[in-house]
Amino acid sequence: xxxxxxxxxxxxxxxxxxxxxxxxxxxxxxxxxxxxxxxxxxxxxxxxxxxxxxxxxxxxxxxxxxxxxxxxxxxxxxxxxxxxxxxxxxxxxxxxxxxxxxxxxxxxxxxxxxxxxxxxxxxxxxxxxxxxxxxxxxxxxxxxxxxxxxxxxxxxxxxxxxxxxxxxxxxxxxxxxxxxxxxxxxxxxxxxxxxxxxxxxxxxxxxxxxxxxxxxxxxxxxxxxxxxxxxxxxxxxxxxxxxxxxxxxx
Amino acid sequence: xxxxxxxxxxxxxxxxxxxxxxxxxxxxxxxxxxxxxxxxxxxxxxxxxxxxxxxxxxxxxxxxxxxxxxxxxxxxxxxxxxxxxxxxxxxxxxxxxxxxxxxxxxxxxxxxxxxxxxxxxxxxxxxxxxxxxxxxxxxxxxxxxxxxxxxxxxxxxxxxxxxxxxxxxxxxxxxxxxxxxxxxxxxxxxxxxxxxxxxxxxxxxxxxxxxxxxxxxxxxxxxxxxxxxxxxxxxxxxxxxxxxxxxxxxxxxxxxxxxxxxxxxxxxxxxxxxxxxxxxxxxxxxxxxxxxxxxxxxxxxxxxxxxxxxxxxxxxxxxxxxxxxxxxxxxxxxxxxxxxxxxxxxxxxxxxxxxxxxxxxxxxxxxxxxxxxxxxxxxxxxxxxxxxxxxxxxxx
Numbered sequence: 001x002x003x004x005x006x007x008x009x010x011x012x013x014x015x016x017x018x019x020x021x022x023x024x025x026x027x028x029x030x031x032x033x034x035x036x037x038x039x040x041x042x043x044x045x046x047x048x049x050x051x052x053x054x055x056x057x058x059x060x061x062x063x064x065x066x067x068x069x070x071x072x073x074x075x076x077x078x079x080x081x082x083x084x085x086x087x088x089x090x091x092x093x094x095x096x097x098x099x100x101x102x103x104x105x106x107x108x109x110x111x112x113x114x115x116x117x118x119x120x121x122x123x124x125x126x127x128x129x130x131x132x133x134x135x136x137x138x139x140x141x142x143x144x145x146x147x148x149x150x151x152x153x154x155x156x157x158x159x160x161x162x163x164x165x166x167x168x169x170x171x172x173x174x175x176x177x178x179x180x181x182x183x184x185x186x187x188x189x190x191x192x193x194x195x196x197x198x199x200x201x202x203x204x205x206x207x208x209x210x211x212x213x214x215x216x217x218x219x220x221x222x223x224x225x226x227x228x229x230x231x232x233x234x235x236x237x238x239x240x241x242x243x244x245x246x247x248x249x250x
Numbered sequence: 251x252x253x254x255x256x257x258x259x260x261x262x263x264x265x266x267x268x269x270x271x272x273x274x275x276x277x278x279x280x281x282x283x284x285x286x287x288x289x290x291x292x293x294x295x296x297x298x299x300x301x302x303x304x305x306x307x308x309x310x311x312x313x314x315x316x317x318x319x320x321x322x323x324x325x326x327x328x329x330x331x332x333x334x335x336x337x338x339x340x341x342x343x344x345x346x347x348x349x350x351x352x353x354x355x356x357x358x359x360x361x362x363x364x365x366x367x368x369x370x371x372x373x374x375x376x377x378x379x380x381x382x383x384x385x386x387x388x389x390x391x392x393x394x395x396x397x398x399x400x401x402x403x404x405x406x407x408x409x410x411x412x413x414x415x416x417x418x419x420x421x422x423x424x425x426x427x428x429x430x431x432x433x434x435x436x437x438x439x440x441x442x443x444x445x446x447x448x449x450x451x452x453x454x455x456x457x458x459x460x461x462x463x464x465x466x467x468x469x470x471x472x473x474x475x476x477x478x479x480x481x482x483x484x485x486x487x488x489x490x491x492x493x494x495x496x497x498x499x500x501x502x503x504x505x506x507x508x509x510x511x512x513x514x515x516x517x518x519x520x521x522x523x524x525x526x527x528x529x530x531x532x533x534x535x536x537x538x539x540x541x542x543x544x545x546x547x548x549x550x551x552x553x554x555x556x557x558x559x560x561x562x563x564x565x566x567x568x569x570x571x572x573x574x575x576x577x578x579x580x581x582x583x584x585x586x587x588x589x590x591x592x593x594x595x596x597x598x599x600x601x602x603x604x605x606x607x608x609x610x611x612x613x614x615x616x617x618x619x620x621x622x623x624x625x626x627x628x629x630x631x632x633x634x635x636x637x638x639x640x641x642x643x644x645x646x
Contacts, residue, residue: 078449
């Protein structure tokens with residue numbers, strides 16, 4: 001039996017009177033890949049924002065490796081070993097690709113806010129950034145500014161920044177959004193490769209990706225998890241089919 | 251390395267090339283203003299923090315230096331003058347540390363507004379505390395105190411220039427080294443995308459705060475050197491919003507996107523405020539026009555202009571295009587400047603009557619120059635873009 005890496009307990013979030021997340025319970029086991037699916041407006045992005053500390057829940061809590069993250073800021077949660085990517089690439093546009101990765105792993109190597117060390121002498125940071133560059137397939141674009149990358153390259157860098165710090169729990173928000181079919185196939189391989197041995201929670205719309213990548217699938221509809229099971233079981237679930245085919249009686 | 255030797259040689263050679271008393275005074279001012287503009291650019295160019303209150307930290311350093319020199323000479327402390335700028339730096343850094351905690355909580359427009367408010371606040375407060383800030387007369391010092399240091403008593407301007415030049419070189423080197431540290435790179439990351447920084451384990455606010463403190467330290471050194479240079483500091487000037495605006499303006503003019511840009515900005519600042527104001531009463535108008543032109547056409551400032559055009563010039567391309575732009579631009583400038591000068595003189599000098607022929611001639615020159623420039627630009631610009639792309643492609 002694996003340990004629980006990420007657990008949501010009765011998580012709720014309202015914006016004014018509108019309830020976006022209406023009591024979500026979810027336990028993701030260590031090393032498991034979970035896909036979070038659901039129709040538009042189901043609250044997937046809000047859920048990610050709650051887990052990563054971007055916004056605070058109205059009630060309930062998030063536990064990371066059994067520790068509550070209540071009251072922690074985004075960077076504190078990141079330091080506890082949770083990293084996330086963004087649906088719209090969220091890079092450091094004026095920095096080179098290499099520098100994007102290098103700054104992203106500084107904290108995990110304990111370099112803190114140092115203003116006396118020299119980056120060029122930080123062997124650990126440089127080597128890890130180079131290795132990451134290689135595994136993302138961006139080695140040829142090392143010194144290009146992030147803003148000048150192609151869309152698919154920016155998506156790859158987005159993942160790179162997310163995993164650079166060595167977080168054990170990775171949240172990916174629609175990593176393959178906007179990619180062509182062939183790019184997507186290649187990208188799923190990349191995600192599989194770079195998140196090996198980590199706990200992964202990913203929002204995804206492409207069902208091919210979902211069924212290819214996930215060990216379990218969680219279905220979020222109107223702020224509630226209506227199903228959380230293996231791909232086969234979820235595919236067969238009547239409520240999920242209803243939600244997706246729009247056969248909900250009014 | 252070569253660049254640093256060149257920089258050091260420049261600092262050493264300058265007073266031997268420009269030997270007049272005025273030149274030495276200008277060089278001294280350029281030296282410490284360079285430190286101030288570089289420290290400003292740490293916030294602005296490297297951290298994306300548009301501060302309207304940098305004079306607060308420069309002024310703090312200036313007053314700290316004045317007080318410590320007066321105390322040391324009255325009490326006979328051992329405090330050689332070359333250490334006084336460090337006292338100013340520590341004072342500037344401390345005040346920046348305290349005020350920066352509030353200021354750096356926000357970025358962008360809110361940051362700019364808070365710095366503006368704090369700048370005004372400190373300016374107003376300094377008038378209410380004549381004991382600390384010397385009231386309208388300010389605080390005077392005598393930099394020749396104690397027994398001197400290693401045979402220097404820092405009376406002659408040459409020695410003061412030497413002290414400033416050494417500080418200028420060391421501070422420039424330190425600030426350059428800062429850009430290569432983890433905090434320096436994080437500062438760039440915060441400038442680019444403060445939100446994402448929070449998801450790689452860092453607090454954007456703390457990055458800004460630390461950088462703000464460091465900028466305050468170097469600003470304080472610059473302020474202390476100013477006090478040593480002039481032997482007087484007045485709060486009305488030292489804390490004025492005009493000063494803060496000047497650092498912003500000239501850092502931008504010099505070029506905020508390149509490390510060396512503010513050095514050029516410092517030269518421009520001193521030349522504009524000290525020389526241009528002697529030559530013409532319309533200098534602020536020219537300054538404003540120049541600023542507008544650069545903001546619109548060369549947001550990288552003078553350094554940016556240089557970086558984007560020098561490779562093309564060196565490759566010997568578009569020389570005729572540059573020449574025609576230069577000639578038509580000169581005609582336009584002469585026409586406009588001539589007219590502005592005539593208008594100023596006409597308004598301010600009762601017995602002055604400009605000749606109609608001259609006015610008509612200048613108007614014609616300005617119009618023809620403007621038309622020629624527009625034509626030359628239309629011809630030049632697409633070819634310039636091509637040349638840029640070609641050179642960039644060749645470099646890759």
